[in-house]
Amino acid sequence: QQQVKQSPQSLIVQKGGISIINCAYENTAFDYFPWYQQFPGKGPALLIAIRPDVSEKKEGRFTISFNKSAKQFSLHIMDSQPGDSATYFCAASKGSGGYQKVTFGTGTKLQVIP
Amino acid sequence: GAVVSQHPSWVICKSGTSVKIECRSLDFQATTMFWYRQFPKQSLMLMATSNEGSKATYEQGVEKDKFLINHASLTLSTLTVTSAHPEDSSFYICSAAGAGGVYEQYFGPGTRLTVT
Numbered sequence: 690q691q692q693v694k695q696s697p698q699s700l701i702v703q704k705g706g707i708s709i710i711n712c713a714y715e716n717t718a719f720d721y722f723p724w725y726q727q728f729p730g731k732g733p734a735l736l737i738a739i740r741p742d743v744s745e746k747k748e749g750r751f752t753i754s755f756n757k758s759a760k761q762f763s764l765h766i767m768d769s770q771p772g773d774s775a776t777y778f779c780a781a782s783k784g785s786g787g788y789q790k791v792t793f794g795t796g797t798k799l800q801v802i803p
Numbered sequence: 804g805a806v807v808s809q810h811p812s813w814v815i816c817k818s819g820t821s822v823k824i825e826c827r828s829l830d831f832q833a834t835t836m837f838w839y840r841q842f843p844k845q846s847l848m849l850m851a852t853s854n855e856g857s858k859a860t861y862e863q864g865v866e867k868d869k870f871l872i873n874h875a876s877l878t879l880s881t882l883t884v885t886s887a888h889p890e891d892s893s894f895y896i897c898s899a900a901g902a903g904g905v906y907e908q909y910f911g912p913g914t915r916l917t918v919t
Contacts, residue, residue, distance in 0.1 A: 721906040732809075732896045732910040733847065778846060782906060790837060791898070791908060793846045 692716050693781050695794030702801050708766040710797045712779035715760065719781040723791070724753065724764050727776045736777070737764070769801045806830055807899045809911035816887055816918055824882045824914045826897030832877035833899035837908065838870075841894040853880050877901070887918040 694713045702708045714722075720741055725733035739746045739753040739762065746753045752765040766773055779794040806829040816822045826836060835854050839847040853859040853874035861867050869891075871883040880899075884891055894915055898908040 723906075725910075730894075730913070730915070732807075732898075732913045734910065735907075738906070790849050790852055792849075795846050796844075798844075 692792050693779060693794040695779050695797060697797060698795070699798045700800070702766075702769045702799065704769065704771060704801055704803050706769050706801075708764075708769045708773070708799055708801070710764045710777055710779065710799075711761065712763065712794050713759075713761045714781050716781070716783075716792075717760070718783045719792075721782045722753070722755065722762050723780050723782075724751075725778045725780060725793075727778065727796075733778060766799075769799075771801045771803055774799055774801050805907075805909045807833075807897065807909045807911040809895075809897060809914050811914060812912065813915040814917070816916070818888055818918055819886055821883055821885045822887055822916060824884075824895055824897075824916070826880045826882070826899065826911050828878045828899040828901070828909070831899075832901050833880070834877065834901040835899070836874055836880040837898045837900075838872060838880075838882050839896045839898065841896060841913075843894075847896060850882075884916065887916070889918045892916055892918045 723738035724736045726736045727733040737748050737751045741757050750767045755762045777797045780791045782789045782791045808827045810825045838850045841847045850865045851859045851861045853872050855874050855877050859872035874880040896913040898910045900908045
């Protein structure tokens with residue numbers, strides 16, 4: 690059973706535009722929602738993460754919006770650049786009981802065109 | 804800080820042989836390490852969770868005898884693919900937890916395994 694649904698599967702954005710990726714989760718026990726960026730042939734790197742006690746978190750050009758009641762969260766990349774072209778994964782985990790496994794979304798391949 | 808390395812970065816082996824992949828936390832002690840598998844253009848699928856000094860916990864559908872995991876120290880975990888077959892060809896990624904809060908995991912660069 691897929692626990693984190695992610696859309697769109699692929700996204701093309703013009704340089705300077707806003708990239709938006711959406712995710713939805715099912716397990717209300719999740720209490721940590723990270724986003725990872727992965728370049729081809731590399732491991733994923735943590736981009737930004739949010740806890741459910743806040744509705745928004747911003748770090749530079751990257752913003753997470755979180756809607757606890759709808760069990761949805763999204764990543765906004767402002768002023769998208771060609772260097773942002775990568776695959777983005779949303780994820781969810783729960784911190785209770787020690788280090789817990791991360792459940793990944795299906796991924797969104799972002800292409801930023803000049 | 805919080806750097807995780809994997810070795811080798813890529814490996815080609817013949818069908819029927821075994822191959823070992825190392826995952827090391829370079830600047831922190833990793834209480835827990837995770838092993839993931841990723842097929843082309845797909846997401847990461849957790850294979851197993853290992854805690855230092857304990858037996859690994861495998862996800863449903865992952866063959867314990869085929870994918871041997873050893874977490875002998877706080878900085879090293881190994882994944883051995885035994886009797887490898889072409890269908891085992893994949894990108895294997897480890898992550899390590901222990902550098903920061905309970906939520907923070909740091910991923911290695913991955914190992915590309917090709918079985919011929």
